[in-house]
Amino acid sequence: MLRSNFTRFALLALVFISLCALKPVRLLKPYRVETTYLQLPHPQSPNWGFFAHKRINRLAVLTLPPQMMVFFKPNIDFLTDHAVDPDMRRYSTKNEAPRHYIDLDNYGAPPFADLPRQWLDAMLEHTDIWVVNTPGDTVLLFGGKKPVKEVWQREYKNWFSKQLLPRFYQNEETLDVDSLGVLLAEMGFKDKPQSAFFQEHLSQHGILPWNLQRMQRQLTEAFRMRDSRRILKLAGDMGHYIGDAHVPLHTTSNYNGQKTEQHGIHGFWESRIPELFADESYDYFVGKPTYIERTEDWFWQTVFDSNSMVDSVLTLEKKMRRSFPLDHQMCPDMRAGVLSVMPCRDFADAYQVAMNGMVERRMRAAIHDVSSAWYTAWVDAGEPDLSKMDEPVMTEEERKEEERLRKNFEQGKILGRAEEH
Numbered sequence: 001m002l003r004s005n006f007t008r009f010a011l012l013a014l015v016f017i018s019l020c021a022l023k024p025v026r027l028l029k030p031y032r033v034e035t036t037y038l039q040l041p042h043p044q045s046p047n048w049g050f051f052a053h054k055r056i057n058r059l060a061v062l063t064l065p066p067q068m069m070v071f072f073k074p075n076i077d078f079l080t081d082h083a084v085d086p087d088m089r090r091y092s093t094k095n096e097a098p099r100h101y102i103d104l105d106n107y108g109a110p111p112f113a114d115l116p117r118q119w120l121d122a123m124l125e126h127t128d129i130w131v132v133n134t135p136g137d138t139v140l141l142f143g144g145k146k147p148v149k150e151v152w153q154r155e156y157k158n159w160f161s162k163q164l165l166p167r168f169y170q171n172e173e174t175l176d177v178d179s180l181g182v183l184l185a186e187m188g189f190k191d192k193p194q195s196a197f198f199q200e201h202l203s204q205h206g207i208l209p210w211n212l213q214r215m216q217r218q219l220t221e222a223f224r225m226r227d228s229r230r231i232l233k234l235a236g237d238m239g240h241y242i243g244d245a246h247v248p249l250h251t252t253s254n255y256n257g258q259k260t261e262q263h264g265i266h267g268f269w270e271s272r273i274p275e276l277f278a279d280e281s282y283d284y285f286v287g288k289p290t291y292i293e294r295t296e297d298w299f300w301q302t303v304f305d306s307n308s309m310v311d312s313v314l315t316l317e318k319k320m321r322r323s324f325p326l327d328h329q330m331c332p333d334m335r336a337g338v339l340s341v342m343p344c345r346d347f348a349d350a351y352q353v354a355m356n357g358m359v360e361r362r363m364r365a366a367i368h369d370v371s372s373a374w375y376t377a378w379v380d381a382g383e384p385d386l387s388k389m390d391e392p393v394m395t396e397e398e399r400k401e402e403e404r405l406r407k408n409f410e411q412g413k414i415l416g417r418a419e420e421h
């Protein structure tokens with residue numbers, strides 16, 4: 001026992017000494033060393049998820065009106081613990097990652113006039129449909145971004161939402177050729193193609209605000225049905241995605257500073273800073289939730305607001321890197337027996353002051369917006385009585401799914417964009 005403790009200590013000391021020896025290299029490219037040499041095992045790895053997401057969901061519950069509190073308060077631990085489920089799902093399905101971000105720079109510059117705000121319009125515009133006549137003869141029927149002939153538009157839109165969208169959700173890319181019949185005939189196709197498939201181009205740049213629109217409708221429906229299990233699951237998940245929508249780096253393709261030599265800035269902003277300061281100095285009093293008239297526009301506004309801060313997030317950090325004493329930028333950090341290198345406390349503090357408390361402001365806005373989304377869904381559902389709800393029981397299928405999520409998470413390979421939380 002004593003011996004193994006000693007060995008562990010010796011090993012740690014060795015790592016620490018090597019770290020100090022590495023200092024000059026580390027200071028040149030501080031983040032790269034952090035991520036390549038000393039990345040934490042992922043369950044402890046910091047992200048907005050594991051600290052801030054839980055905090056946001058928990059505090060959102062506490063702002064709710066009594067008619068909602070009667071149901072939400074007894075389930076506050078569930079909503080807190082499950083605030084990180086969407087991040088865990090990233091280890092199980094490649095479709096999960098795009099729900100956490102949107103690369104707005106892919107769609108030009110503010111006010112992003114050409115960016116379709118409605119999900120169906122966006123999918124129509126960014127999906128290619130192909131038909132296979134014979135092997136080797138594959139024809140692009142409708143190309144993304146190319147407007148479909150006006151006369152077919154209504155029919156095409158109809159077909160798209162009935163045939164294509166459900167397949168998208170089921171992760172299925174082949175299409176039913178027969179369902180394309182009328183459109184094909186109108187386009188002059190004489191012979192029936194052998195098969196058809198589609199490729200959508202939205203997911204690769206993230207679908208965060210569109211996904212929120214859909215979830216808002218689902219949560220409203222769950223309130224209407226007074227389905228306690230579904231309300232909790234959707235409310236918990238939505239809290240997560242709304243939290244992500246408040247992080248500036250979730251709205252840009254330069255999400256981890258990889259295009260500006262600021263690799264690692266994602267975790268610095270959304271994890272390190274809240275972990276260091278949120279509990280000791282942030283003011284969480286955000287007041288009562290607000291009823292949102294047009295949730296669709298509001299989700300978009302949230303990501304546009306976040307996006308307007310990207311420039312400050314990046315330039316201020318760069319400036320700090322230049323002006324702050326080099327040996328006070330990265331510090332060894334020990335947690336759960338693992339030694340790592342993190343931005344130092346003083347450095348993190350100076351950065352958040354330079355940003356005029358942006359992390360705190362975004363966290364407060366997230367808390368208020370999460371409770372406002374929940375509250376709006378409840379009002380839109382006709383303010384159902386939540387005082388006598390059924391006990392939220394997990395089905396056998398859900399239990400299995402949860403087990404699967406946990407297993408994949410523990411094995412630890414993110415599917416899709418990895419540094420994006």
Ligand SMILES: [Zn+2]
Nearest residue numbers: 048270420421
């Ligand atoms: Zn993140």
Ligand SMILES: [Zn+2]
Nearest residue numbers: 087100244421
């Ligand atoms: Zn996330």
